[in-house]
Amino acid sequence: MNIIKHYVDGQAYDGTSGKTQPVLDPSLGKPQSEVALANVDDINHVIESSAQAQKVWAKLNPQKRVRIIMKWISLINENMDSLATTLSLEHGKTFPDAKGDIQRGLEVLEFALGAPHQLKGEYSSEVGAGIDTYSMRQPLGVVAGITPFNFPAMIPLWKAGPALAAGNAFILKPSERDPSVPVKLAELFMEAGAPAGVLNVVHGGKESVDALLDSDVVQAIGFVGSTPIAQYIYERCAATGKRAQCFGGAKNHAIVLPDADIEATADTLVGAAFGSAGERCMALSVVVPVGQETADRLRDALVARIPSLQVGHSLDKTSDYGPLVTQDAKNRVENYIQQGVDAGAELLADGRTLDMTDASYEGESLAGGFFTGPTFFDNVTPEMSIYTDEIFGPVLSMVRAETLEEAVKLPNEHEYGNGVAIFTSNGGAARDFATQVNVGMIGINVPIPVPIAYHTFGGWKASGFGDLNQHGPDSFRFYTKTKTVTSRWPDDSNAGPQFSMPVMD
Structure with a gap:
């Protein structure tokens, strides 16, 4: 039976655990393939791969990154029917619904093409005598997404698109129930010209999740799933200083x-x-x-x-x-x-x-x-x-x-x-x-009020944990950190040492 492997460094990766889990065809009620499951060593290998790739990716200017994402969008569209068929067979949603799953993910990738604008900082000149202040948005580094079975294309793209456009490396831990489409999306990203390791996909259960949560290298976690798990991930991230964006259940x-x-x-x-x-x-x-x-x-x-x-x-x-x-x-x-x-x-x-x-x-x-x-x-x-x-x-x-x-x-x-x-x-x-x-x-008079990609998606109360929502401007805020610089260049004057708190007169 076919084994769906991890995708690391731009190629299929067997992993070292030797463990697999059946991937079912829910329409027939029987296995159609198996998926490899990672252990802690595999997760550490993936994190190291991502950390090395991120150094290369972050050096590309935002325009070059979004050109690769633009090509990625084109490749996903070219493979739409094949992706939707695979998604439908593993998840059980109808073919038109599967295409909608992918399309809503593509809309966020299209929004991410505006990264050069979203990443612009602010500038103020002459805030004091000869003093200028400016800010810049910089990527966090390595970030991860833990995504649910019910949207195996949309949610991974919602998470990965803005994160990648902002210059981060992204580790995707999709649901092991329908893992084929996430792997294919990563393959298409490589085909679009991305450096190997910038988007890695690893499969697994709680052991894999906890290894990502405990890593000092992973700077942020995005999660969608049940409320108990969302709260667990949010609290564990808070305890280790990670950013967390966790969405749970609904009624x-x-x-x-x-x-x-x-x-x-x-x-x-x-x-x-x-x-x-x-x-x-x-x-x-x-x-x-x-x-x-x-x-x-x-x-x-x-x-x-x-x-x-x-x-x-x-x-x-x-x-x-x-x-x-x-x-x-x-x-x-x-x-x-x-x-x-x-x-x-x-x-x-x-x-x-x-x-x-x-x-x-x-x-x-x-x-x-x-x-x-x-x-x-x-x-x-x-x-x-x-x-x-x-x-x-x-x-x-x-x-x-x-x-x-x-x-x-x-x-x-x-x-x-x-x-x-x-x-x-x-x-x-x-x-x-x-x-x-x-x-x-x-x-x-709209039954399913999922906002368009350039607004943000997020629930309140037990449906969402974290200050920032998915996609829209919030996604770039979540996946970047702001650095503010106050500068003054020396001139011929010498005011001597100052011991009081500087103020902008």
């Missing part, structure tokens, strides 16, 4: 006002809740209609749409969404469905009843795939686990509210604060909502 709400277009909103909610099998940190997993009439109308509209959703192989053009990533993920989601039933929520669509026994794709049975059908609960209350917890699956919960104030209270008091949306035709209500809600990213 995104959609508030629907009585003046919303119910039919259009229902269409939007179906895609936002069930797309990619709900394995998105920005998935809308809670809908909060305001008023009983609004709730009843929306309930009927959703119940009418759910049976028509097609669940199947990730490459099947008729599939609206594919499988969950692993059997454990499927078991976890279906356990939450049972918890909702046990807690007294009204189950209107039960994804556990999906029968794939006779389903197939190109002659291969899908009976062993990790499929769960769309699930919809009504009359969910805030103390239920299906409301409090991030399920990360195709499960939509309806929590009814009598007033907008009651509806807004739900996301404001939830421990997560990633994204929230409001559906309304009332501009004043939408504006007030955007101001009052205690969440990092807001959608107004």
Whole structure:
């Protein structure tokens, strides 16, 4: 069986641990390859490679670095279909969704082409007699990204693009569940003309992560994953003086006002809740209609749409969404469905009843795939686990509210604060909502409010740890440090020694 190796110094690297882990095809429920797993010695080797390469990379002026990134963008586009197919087969998201994964990553690379502008410092002349002050942004050195399975192209590019453009070397530790695309992206970066070792990819679990966290050479860590791990990484980085940018879980709400277009909103909610099998940190997993009439109308509209959703192989053009990533993920989601039933929520669509026994794709049975059908609960209350917890699956919960104030209270008091949306035709209500809600990213009639690449992405509360967000100007601030120089050149005058604090008269 094919082994997906690490990518170090511009070539495949076996590693020294001898350990591997299966990479599954979630549509079929069986292994399709294996991935090598690193040990501490491997991580130390990768760090040394990155440190040496960074010295060369940082000496290139920003224009030359972005020309290489520009070529990288071109190569990724040329290989789009191949990358999306690989991504789809390892993750389980549909082919169009996989292309979207890559495209959203490319948009951040395109933003990173503005590095010469983003890295400009400031200059002030004559701040004192014959004294000038200026600042410069310099790369941190070696930085690392620990990225999740659900976006194996987008999140690595979000992390690596600005870091590389700023002159850092980047170590990528992607999810071992779908590692092929991250390796291919690194290969294409080398093909674009990057020095060997500037972008290294290493696979592994907690041992690898801890080795990166403990290294004195690695200056910053970017992470996306669950909240407990985000908090663990953030705290460990703080203890060792590393910069950390850690994003965790979410429970995104959609508030629907009585003046919303119910039919259009229902269409939007179906895609936002069930797309990619709900394995998105920005998935809308809670809908909060305001008023009983609004709730009843929306309930009927959703119940009418759910049976028509097609669940199947990730490459099947008729599939609206594919499988969950692993059997454990499927078991976890279906356990939450049972918890909702046990807690007294009204189950209107039960994804556990999906029968794939006779389903197939190109002659291969899908009976062993990790499929769960769309699930919809009504009359969910805030103390239920299906409301409090991030399920990360195709499960939509309806929590009814009598007033907008009651509806807004739900996301404001939830421990997560990633994204929230409001559906309304009332501009004043939408504006007030955007101001009052205690969440990092807001959608107004937009179900998944992921900002465009030149703004920043980041959640509040338990959804995000760290002062700076992903992509946009924050990414360059995160991956650089500011040095400020105050200078005066000697002239013929000699004022003699000064013993008081200098001031700018």
